[in-house]
Amino acid sequence: MGSLLKLTDTTKQFQGLRAVDAINLDMKENTIHALIGPNGAGKTTTVNMITGVHSVTSGTIEFDGHDITGMPTYKIARLGIGRTFQNIKVFPTMTLLENVMVGGHQCTKLGALRTIFDIRGAKREEEMLKEKAENILKKLGLYELRNELMQNLPYGRQKISEIGRAMMTDPKLILLDEPAAGLNPSERGELIKVIKAAYGEGLSFFLIEHNMDVIMSISDYITVLSFGKLIAEGTPQEIQNNPEVIASYLGEKYKQKMAEE
Amino acid sequence: MEKKSNTMNNKKRNIILICTAAAVVLILPWILTTDYQIMVMNKVLIYTVVVLGLNFITGLTGQMNLGTAGMFALGAYATAVAATSYGISPWIGLVLAIVMGLLVGRGLGYPSLRLKGVYLALTTIGFSEVVRLVAANWVSVTGGTTGIRNIPYYSLAGYVFDTQTKMYYLFAVFVAFGIFCAYRLADSKWGRIFKSLRDNADAVEMSGVNIASCKILAFTVCAIYGCIAGALYAHFMGYINPSSFTIDLSTNFVIMLMVGGLGSVVGNIFGAAVVTILPEILRVFENYYQLIFCTIVLVGAIFFPEGWMFAGIKVIRKMVKKLRKREHITGEMGGGE
Ligand SMILES: Nc1ncnc2c1ncn2[C@@H]1O[C@H](COP(=O)(O)OP(=O)(O)OP(=O)(O)O)[C@@H](O)[C@H]1O
Numbered sequence: 218m219g220s221l222l223k224l225t226d227t228t229k230q231f232q233g234l235r236a237v238d239a240i241n242l243d244m245k246e247n248t249i250h251a252l253i254g255p256n257g258a259g260k261t262t263t264v265n266m267i268t269g270v271h272s273v274t275s276g277t278i279e280f281d282g283h284d285i286t287g288m289p290t291y292k293i294a295r296l297g298i299g300r301t302f303q304n305i306k307v308f309p310t311m312t313l314l315e316n317v318m319v320g321g322h323q324c325t326k327l328g329a330l331r332t333i334f335d336i337r338g339a340k341r342e343e344e345m346l347k348e349k350a351e352n353i354l355k356k357l358g359l360y361e362l363r364n365e366l367m368q369n370l371p372y373g374r375q376k377i378s379e380i381g382r383a384m385m386t387d388p389k390l391i392l393l394d395e396p397a398a399g400l401n402p403s404e405r406g407e408l409i410k411v412i413k414a415a416y417g418e419g420l421s422f423f424l425i426e427h428n429m430d431v432i433m434s435i436s437d438y439i440t441v442l443s444f445g446k447l448i449a450e451g452t453p454q455e456i457q458n459n460p461e462v463i464a465s466y467l468g469e470k471y472k473q474k475m476a477e478e
Numbered sequence: 479m480e481k482k483s484n485t486m487n488n489k490k491r492n493i494i495l496i497c498t499a500a501a502v503v504l505i506l507p508w509i510l511t512t513d514y515q516i517m518v519m520n521k522v523l524i525y526t527v528v529v530l531g532l533n534f535i536t537g538l539t540g541q542m543n544l545g546t547a548g549m550f551a552l553g554a555y556a557t558a559v560a561a562t563s564y565g566i567s568p569w570i571g572l573v574l575a576i577v578m579g580l581l582v583g584r585g586l587g588y589p590s591l592r593l594k595g596v597y598l599a600l601t602t603i604g605f606s607e608v609v610r611l612v613a614a615n616w617v618s619v620t621g622g623t624t625g626i627r628n629i630p631y632y633s634l635a636g637y638v639f640d641t642q643t644k645m646y647y648l649f650a651v652f653v654a655f656g657i658f659c660a661y662r663l664a665d666s667k668w669g670r671i672f673k674s675l676r677d678n679a680d681a682v683e684m685s686g687v688n689i690a691s692c693k694i695l696a697f698t699v700c701a702i703y704g705c706i707a708g709a710l711y712a713h714f715m716g717y718i719n720p721s722s723f724t725i726d727l728s729t730n731f732v733i734m735l736m737v738g739g740l741g742s743v744v745g746n747i748f749g750a751a752v753v754t755i756l757p758e759i760l761r762v763f764e765n766y767y768q769l770i771f772c773t774i775v776l777v778g779a780i781f782f783p784e785g786w787m788f789a790g791i792k793v794i795r796k797m798v799k800k801l802r803k804r805e806h807i808t809g810e811m812g813g814g815e
């Protein structure tokens with residue numbers, strides 16, 4: 218299995234704070250790779266560096282054979298990385314369908330002038346986009362809500378719709394920053410189903426999550442960060458039993474709960 | 479099936495609406511009694527073009543632009559100087575105006591990538607003032623504060639558009655074309671991208687969209703519309719001078735956009751018409767007409783932030799619904815007997 222995403226000594230320094238400290242991470246193709254760690258560990262910062270939102274202080278990031286260190290966000294996205302945000306970023310004044318369709322804009326060809334005068338071509342493109350978005354919404358179980366304004370949808374639905382928007386670019390990898398946060402248990406169940414189904418179709422996921430049920434049930438491999446440093450990596454089984462991870466993140470209670478089950 | 483007949487109905491309704499609008503536009507000069515009234519209509523048409531463009535920046539992309547007077551002035555001066563100093567045809571002047579628009583769109587688009595909100599608004603004001611000051615001081619080219627006189631009318635194959643009515647029909651054609659383009663663009667994937675930029679630019683960029691080029695596109699469209707309108711204005715007025723292109727004009731364009739409702743092409747036309755015509759009607763109040771007009775606009779902005787037209791449509795829809803409900807109820811009662 219080749220490597221899909223590779224961080225080498227990647228570091229982010231915010232003035233006095235070393236938010237991410239020389240981490241090395243190798244994510245394989247066709248996996249669900251989780252990144253966990255206590256609050257402020259540098260997980261979101263890592264994702265922000267991968268997506269070019271933050272510059273990298275030192276080290277490199279490779280994706281699918283390309284060196285993406287220092288590339289602008291939109292170019293990184295075009296190489297096949299999609300993303301959702303910890304604090305959701307949606308278009309509240311637009312409908313759910315429009316929200317998802319924005320994700321597919323990049324895959325269309327017509328420039329502004331041709332959009333105006335090539336009436337048939339523009340219509341064809343629009344229908345193509347719409348059909349694709351509708352199919353994705355069906356997969357997410359949100360099809361019935363497609364004409365609702367985003368701001369009128371419950372938080373959980375808005376959050377899941379971000380995955381749909383990310384899927385519109387046909388990415389190889391989607392970075393999910395705490396997708397289950399703020400979701401109720403049934404929505405969480407749906408989320409896991411959605412991720413598993415997309416994984417089954419060949420998508421890889423890089424997943425930040427605090428909810429251990431979600432993590433343990435879907436991830437193939439886990440990396441643990443604490444205070445910017447990589448403190449452990451391994452399969453879910455290995456991580457659950459790693460004393461350092463239990464001490465700094467999972468806690469003794471978690472161990473007891475696991476033992477009971 | 480139902481969906482299909484629905485879109486058919488919509489299509490029919492749209493065709494009827496467009497035909498009615500066209501008929502009204504065609505017969506308006508016969509209804510209006512004085513040349514002055516037609517002149518006001520001509521202003522409405524020219525301002526509509528500006529607002530159609532401004533809609534892309536302030537309406538859809540959500541960035542305040544108080545520099546439309548500058549764009550308007552550049553278009554006007556480009557064609558006026560070309561026509562009076564070099565004897566160049568106003569039609570080529572129109573092309574010059576478009577080139578101006580392309581340049582200005584880029585020039586203002588770049589700062590918009592870094593500046594937001596008030597700072598961008600101030601930058602656009604600055605741009606507009608620079609244009610006005612250059613026009614006032616570059617005497618050898620622009621005629622300074624006295625401006626440029628004797629700007630020729632548009633003419634086509636010997637036919638001169640020299641009366642208000644003739645110009646009215648010419649401008650109506652321009653506006654129709656402008657509406658067509660604006661509608662096609664605002665209603666397309668581009669309009670959608672502009673709106674999404676207003677809501678959340680980060681999410682758009684993460685979808686692989688080069689947001690810098692999209693913002694520049696929005697500014698360029700706005701500038702082209704503004705410059706074309708300026709060119710029409712120059713040949714409509716026959717003379718121009720820097721005092722016509724102050725910040726007041728820019729604010730007026732923003733008010734037109736607000737009154738019509740941000741983001742809607744039909745609203746743009748409505749806004750341009752109301753804000754141009756209403757003060758003329760209010761002139762019966764003599765000294766107080768400006769005060770009354772401003773009060774109306776202010777109250778409107780507070781109570782109908784989505785634009786007067788949409789507020790009106792909402793009220794009508796509600797009334798129709800209520801009436802229907804009543805009919806329904808009485809109908810059911812009748813059935814029960
Ligand atoms: N733009 C920034 N400027 C300065 N410091 C920052 C910035 N962004 C994050 N930090 C700091 O970097 C550290 C890591 O933050 P980060 O958001 O990556 O944590 P996280 O692991 O995602 O935590 P959480 O689980 O709470 O989301 C924190 O101490 C945070 O305060």
Ligand SMILES: [Mg+2]
Pocket residue numbers: 260261262303394
């Ligand atoms: Mg975070």
